[in-house]
Amino acid sequence: MKYVVGVDLGGTKINAGVVDEKGNILKKASAPTSKTGNRLEILDKIETLIKELNTEYNIDGVGIGSPGFIDSDKGEVLTISGNVIGWSGTKIKQELGKRFNYPIQVENDANAAAICEGWLGSAKDYNSFVMITLGTGLGGGIVVNRDLIRGSHFQGSELGHAILYPNGVECSCGQKGCVERYISGTAVEFFYHKKTGKNLSGEEIFSKYYDDVNAKEVIDKFAMDLGYFLVSLKNILDPEAVVIGGGVILSKDIWWSNMINHYHSLVNDDPGIQILPAKYLNDSGIVGAAKAILNKINS
Ligand SMILES: [Zn+2]
Known part of the structure; x- marks a missing residue:
């Protein structure tokens, strides 16, 4: 069984969870989103959450759902219309890749919700x-x-x-x-x-x-x-x-x-x-982001 971390980055909170290949969330952690507009602070928080979740489960990858136009090939935020201050232009995959070696997949947050509902939810x-x-x-x-x-x-x-x-x-x-x-x-x-x-x-x-x-x-x-x-x-x-x-x-x-x-x-x-x-409410971002990286790992 593979385990991955799904991260749901929102305007007020970053929610993360360890998810197995069946879509079960085994452990959760969260942190408030930075209000200072400092993107390094957000990246630090994501890193801390992943480390916290990795203590119990050896994870195989990280999926991230982020607001904004997302280049999912490169794992970059192209632009964003408000919500997470200072996040526009962040090379999420590249920046997090400097901090750990897991495969990373970044998706737009609503796309992550769609992936979740299409996998296990109403769709x-x-x-x-x-x-x-x-x-x-x-x-x-x-x-x-x-x-x-x-x-x-x-x-x-x-x-x-x-x-x-x-x-x-x-x-x-x-x-x-x-x-x-x-x-x-x-x-x-x-x-x-x-x-x-x-x-x-x-x-x-x-x-x-x-x-x-x-x-x-x-x-x-x-x-x-x-x-x-x-x-x-x-x-x-x-x-x-x-x-x-x-x-x-x-x-x-x-x-x-x-x-x-x-x-x-x-x-x-x-x-x-x-x-x-929808079948999923607050957890759709975590589960969908997790499925995005599971698809990548298993492809
Ligand atoms: Zn508009």
Whole structure:
């Protein structure tokens, strides 16, 4: 049995875990992400986590899921639109390769979630599917015939930066009206604040759905926008399934049927695409990054 470490680098936390070839997480460790913008500090933390996890299991490789446009051949971050300060341009594979000799595979974080769901999660029976992760932003992964679509310049599958409303809300990526400005936890917070002047967390706003008319309006709009977006995905990709994950999925009982109804009322001809909640939540980044390096080792 091979053991690898999967690392999930997020805006606030770095989560890592030892994963076996069956996808079981055997041990976990985490550290806060640096807020100073010092990339060496983040690399140090990743190194420390890997060393900590390697004390019990002799690991055979390291997979890393990172935000940003990722050149997965070279293991480099090309650009990033916020989230992890100072991380843009980091040669992750090269830098970590100076610190230890394990094989390393770097993937975009939403792609890692897609790998996880395609391996053991809600998309395991589908060859072609779209993964959407709804958290502070909206991440996307596109799998066609079991292969990730990365694009010609590693800028593909960035579903959160497709434009939903031309000339709409400004996005950290430099465009206006991006999907993630309307469909994400941050978007719900933004529009609730715009209506009420109150700064509540996405979680709090979702919990007020039945008691607060402003929360209801914001969440109903979110569900409708997601329905619109599903129509675009169907018409561009016609996948077998769309899997929706990320932290916002915890509140799905409030908006899921609304989203489905909007999709069906808006779409020209639904070919029977399966729209499914993800099976994995917080662990999808660790498991997906682990599978990315397992694929590399075993290829
Ligand atoms: Zn954008």
